[in-house]
Amino acid sequence: MAEPADRQRSRVYAAESQVIRIIDRRDEFPTIQLFGSDVVVPDDRKFGDLDSAQRYVDAVLALNWVRQRWPGLGSVTVRARSAAQRAHYEPATATIALPPFEGGGGWALRELVVLHEVAHHLVPGTPSHGPGFVAAVLVLVGELLGPEAEFLLRTTYLENGVRLG
16 A cells, blocks of 8 residues: 655745745844744754764653653664765664765754654655655754744745645
């Protein structure tokens, strides 16, 4: 039996890329207007190497509220990925594969990208970028980056036609 199509994958990626571009220009534009609200543009952590990304993932999965909301979670391994253009989660081995900084993967060694991959671990199954996954990303971003980041991501998802959980 074929797996259901991941119909909103490109919309999720487009929205998250848009948010990353906004964050990357926060020194020039520290506030933006979204749906009539002035919002302080948040920042996200940048990681210098895969070990620091691994420590961050371990810390997120150890948080009491994460363990309560998603009980029974195991650990996740962060490993290097040879292709610099993509990051991904491997459910069979609970592994996040990120391109290393020196291989052109600096774009992936940031909190928003890592939280996207952590959400795949929290909400396994298909379609992998469905409403349940999106809801998990929004919870992680809201709790760890703050309400402004969650509002920015939520409104950008909606503007890109992403179905929210």
